[in-house]
Amino acid sequence: MLYFIKKSKKILAILLTIPLLTIYHTQAQSVTANDNNILSLSMECPNNPQCIYSGQDPFLLDILITNNSDQNIEIPLEAIRAYLSESYLKDIQTGEPVGPVTPPGLPLTDLLKKLTLLPAHTSHVTRAEFSKKGIKKAFKKAHSNRIAFYKSIVTSIHYQGSKEPIGSYENGKFERKSFVLEAEKVITKK
Incomplete structure (x- = not known):
């Protein structure tokens, strides 16, 4: 009889744990259509809303991850x-690069683990600087x-x-979702 009670407790514990794990994974990992709009990428020229280049050195551009x-x-x-990330200056008419292309590099797993907080409805701003020589070229x-x-x-x-990134379970295996953000800003020469 004691053996039966011990086995029943283990079975009951397992039955109670499974729904809790399912709820945790569903809340932490669920991917919906709205998830595609969580982050956006945009650019603006500080103190120069039309992004007009008139010889200033350096030419500044703010990159916003929102x-x-x-x-x-x-x-x-x-x-x-x-x-x-990848970035380059391109010709508006042809779409071809007219400046150096910075292609994505090789993954550094340690950096993927270093996370930066981005509060709701806020942006992180990174500034890009172009030298007079580079932008003229x-x-x-x-x-x-x-x-x-x-x-x-x-x-x-x-x-x-959350310890896990946003993703979903497919065939019992967790797949992280990769978010692809793209933006471009037109710069006009005066």
């Missing part, structure tokens, strides 16, 4: 800066007086405090 959700999230910001290669700065980021997102 949390559009109602929840605090965490992103691997150092990894994004180190290797999860880009305009010289372009077919018009307009070029665009293109930026692309691929990243994972964690809800604040």
